[in-house]
Amino acid sequence: MTKTAASARHAALAAEIRAHDHAYYVLARPTISDAAYDRLYHELLDLEQRFPELATPESPSRRVGGEPLSEFQSVTHGVPMLSLDNTYSRAEVREFVGRVQRLLPGVDLEWTVEPKIDGVAVNLRYEGGRLTVGATRGDGATGDDVTANLRTIRSVPLVLARPHPAARRPASPRQSDLFEPAPAGPAPEIPEVLEVRGEVFMSRAGFARLNADREAAGEEVFANARNATAGSLKQLDPRVVAGRPLDMVLYGVGVIRGRAVPSSQSALLGWLQALGFRTPERWWVCRSLEELDAAIAELDSVRRGLAYETDGAVIKLNSWALRERCGSTAKAPRWAIAFKYAPEQACTRLKAITVQVGRTGALTPVAELEPVLLAGSTISRATLHNEEDLRRKDIRVGDWVLVEKAGEVIPAVVGVAPGRRTGTERLFRFPQACPECGSRVSKDSLGGDEGVAWRCLNPDCPARIRGRIEHWCCRGAMDIEGGGEVLVAQLVKTGLVTDVADLYRLRVAEVAALDRMGDKSARNFLEGIEASKQRDLWRLVFGLGILHVGAGVAKSLGRHFPTLDELAHATQERLTQVEDVGAVIAASVFQWFSDPQHQRLIERLRAAGLNFTSALHRPAATAGPLAGQTFVLTGTLPGMSRETATARIEALGGRVAGSVSPKTDYVLAGDDPGSKLEKARRLGIRVIDEAEFRRLAGESGA
Ligand code: IVH
Numbered sequence: 276m277t278k279t280a281a282s283a284r285h286a287a288l289a290a291e292i293r294a295h296d297h298a299y300y301v302l303a304r305p306t307i308s309d310a311a312y313d314r315l316y317h318e319l320l321d322l323e324q325r326f327p328e329l330a331t332p333e334s335p336s337r338r339v340g341g342e343p344l345s346e347f348q349s350v351t352h353g354v355p356m357l358s359l360d361n362t363y364s365r366a367e368v369r370e371f372v373g374r375v376q377r378l379l380p381g382v383d384l385e386w387t388v389e390p391k392i393d394g395v396a397v398n399l400r401y402e403g404g405r406l407t408v409g410a411t412r413g414d415g416a417t418g419d420d421v422t423a424n425l426r427t428i429r430s431v432p433l434v435l436a437r438p439h440p441a442a443r444r445p446a447s448p449r450q451s452d453l454f455e456p457a458p459a460g461p462a463p464e465i466p467e468v469l470e471v472r473g474e475v476f477m478s479r480a481g482f483a484r485l486n487a488d489r490e491a492a493g494e495e496v497f498a499n500a501r502n503a504t505a506g507s508l509k510q511l512d513p514r515v516v517a518g519r520p521l522d523m524v525l526y527g528v529g530v531i532r533g534r535a536v537p538s539s540q541s542a543l544l545g546w547l548q549a550l551g552f553r554t555p556e557r558w559w560v561c562r563s564l565e566e567l568d569a570a571i572a573e574l575d576s577v578r579r580g581l582a583y584e585t586d587g588a589v590i591k592l593n594s595w596a597l598r599e600r601c602g603s604t605a606k607a608p609r610w611a612i613a614f615k616y617a618p619e620q621a622c623t624r625l626k627a628i629t630v631q632v633g634r635t636g637a638l639t640p641v642a643e644l645e646p647v648l649l650a651g652s653t654i655s656r657a658t659l660h661n662e663e664d665l666r667r668k669d670i671r672v673g674d675w676v677l678v679e680k681a682g683e684v685i686p687a688v689v690g691v692a693p694g695r696r697t698g699t700e701r702l703f704r705f706p707q708a709c710p711e712c713g714s715r716v717s718k719d720s721l722g723g724d725e726g727v728a729w730r731c732l733n734p735d736c737p738a739r740i741r742g743r744i745e746h747w748c749c750r751g752a753m754d755i756e757g758g759g760e761v762l763v764a765q766l767v768k769t770g771l772v773t774d775v776a777d778l779y780r781l782r783v784a785e786v787a788a789l790d791r792m793g794d795k796s797a798r799n800f801l802e803g804i805e806a807s808k809q810r811d812l813w814r815l816v817f818g819l820g821i822l823h824v825g826a827g828v829a830k831s832l833g834r835h836f837p838t839l840d841e842l843a844h845a846t847q848e849r850l851t852q853v854e855d856v857g858a859v860i861a862a863s864v865f866q867w868f869s870d871p872q873h874q875r876l877i878e879r880l881r882a883a884g885l886n887f888t889s890a891l892h893r894p895a896a897t898a899g900p901l902a903g904q905t906f907v908l909t910g911t912l913p914g915m916s917r918e919t920a921t922a923r924i925e926a927l928g929g930r931v932a933g934s935v936s937p938k939t940d941y942v943l944a945g946d947d948p949g950s951k952l953e954k955a956r957r958l959g960i961r962v963i964d965e966a967e968f969r970r971l972a973g974e975s976g977a
Contacts, residue, residue, distance in 0.1 A: 394476030
C-alpha cells in the first residue's frame, strides 16, 4: 500500500470510528456490532503500525499515551470557574428570582433548569478544533492539567469534526419552541479557541462494577462515585484512568475566540450537542415561578433514572445578555442558583461498632444499627469506612446517627444527629489486635489511591482464610457451586480446610457430617471441586487472591504466559511488559510467588491435578528470535523500507509499535530520526541501527 493510499484509508477509518464512538458513548445508541467495530479498530492499528506517522494525537487509537507523570502542571483559567450559591429551600429559590428581577426591572425572565451532576468540574480547551488542555476547576482561578486523563474519556471528542447525522436529535423534549436548533446542513463553525465546561462523573453502573472489581482484587473500595471520579482524575498514570469508567456531560463555556457565541443557555446546549459533546438528557426552560417549581419537581422524579448521581437542580438565567447585566460576586454568579434535594437519609441509634476482617486482612468498622427504613429497605448495618473517618465524624457508640444511601452504594453513616447526645455515649477504641485471631494489627497503605487501613498481618487468621477460600470458590474465579459463606465457615472452623489446596483432599463423609449438609449436597460440592481442576489458568490466578490482581489483570497474565510456571518464575521486569500490568502490580505478583508458603501451595495444587496452562495464551508472540520484543521505527533506513523492516520484525515474532513507551525494547533509527529517538534516550531504551537490526534478525555476514 502506498503512503497516500494508507493515509486516505486511515482518515476514512478514523472518521468512521469517531462516528461510532459518538453514537455509542454520547448518544447511547450503538450503530455497529462490537465485532465489526473491532475490525475497524484493528485495521486502523495495523495501518498505524505500518505507517507510524499516521498515529497523530487525534487518532482514535491514541486515547492513552505516554508515561505516568510525576506531577500535574498548573493551568490558569482564562475565565474563572465560578461556583454556585446553594439552597435547600424553595422559598430561597423564590427570593433568588425576586433578586434577579430587581436587577432587571420590567424584563420577562426566562430560566433553564438542569440536573446538578455530582461529579468533578472540568474545563476542556480546543484549539483549531483539537483538544489541547483539560483542567480541573481547582480553586476556580487555577486548576490541574489532567489532559492525559481526560483524553481517556470516550465521550470527550479529541477533535471537533462535522457531527454524525445521528447527532441531530432534539435536545430536550420540554423546550422545543425555545430551542435554537443547530444549523442544518454544514456543521457548526468551530471557533479557533473553544473552552467548554462540564462535569466528569462515573455512572452508577460503572461505579458499582469498579468497586466489585476492586473488592475482588483485595483493593479498598471507593466510598461513592464522586470520590472515585476525583481519585481517578488525580491519578498520575493515564493507563490506570483508562480502566476507570469515567464520562462527561457539558453545560457551559469558558474562553471562546473566533466565532459568535450562542446567546442563551438553551442555544448553548444545542450547539454543544451538535459539536459532538454529551449534554444533560433532560433540561427545562421556565418562564414563571410555577414552571420553575414544576421543573424542579419533575427533575426530582426522574433523576434516579439518570446514569449519574444528581444532588440538585441548577437554575440559570437563559439569556447571556441579561446574565451580563446581573454580574457575579467573586465566588458565584448572581444569575444562577443550585437547589439541592434533601439526600435520602434516616436517623437511628448506633447500638455497637463491630470490626470486620477481609481476605487481605483489612479491618473495616461496621455500624450495628437499630433497624430503620431507608430508601425502601430496612437497614441494620452500615459501613463506617475506616478509623480516620470515624474520628473525623466523632461517632460514638449509643449516638443517634444519620445513615445515607446514594445509588448503588452500601449505606453509610454520614454523621451524628446534632443535639441528641445524652452524655452516655462511649468513644470507640479501634482494636489494636485482630478481633478474629488476636494478632497484632498494623497500619499500611495498599499502594492504591485512597489512603491507609489497619490490617491483620497474620496470614493464618481464620477470617482471612475464610475470605481466601470463598474468593477461590466464587463465580468469577474457580466457580465452585456451594462454596459460599456458610459452608466455608464450617470447613475452616472444623479444621478440614486451611487453604485452597485442602479443598481437593476433602472426602464425602467429612463434608456430609457438617451442619445442614447431607450426602447429596456433599457430593454436589465435591463434584464442583473436581470440575474446577479443569478451569483455565486466569481463573486460578484470579482465585489466588493476589493483591491488585482482579479478573482483568488475571486474563492479561493468562494471555501473556502459557503456563503458571512461566508466570511464577517471571521477573518483575518481564511482568511489567504485560498489558495492564504496571510496577505496583508487577511487584505484588512477584512478591506473592516469591513467598515459600505460596510456592508450597502451588506444588500441592499441581499434585492435586489442577490445570496450569492458559487457553488465552497467544502462541504467536513466543515464536521466533524476536518473540515478545517491541520495536519502534524512526527515520529513514539506508537499506530497507519501513514496510520491509516491519514485515521482518513481525515474521520473527516481534511487534512494531507507533510510539515509544517504557514497554518498547528497541528503537530502530535511520537517518533524520524524529522525536522518538529523543524519547528513547530519555527512557533509556536501546537504540539500534540497520546493521545491528540485521544481526538481531539473524542475517549472516551482517
Ligand atoms: S454551572 C458559573 N451547571 O456544581 C456556573 N454547574 O456547586 C457554574 N455542577 O462547580 C457551574 N452540574 O461542578 C453548573 N448543570 C450544572 C452543574 C454544575 C453540576 C457543579 C459544578 C460547579 C458546582 C457548583
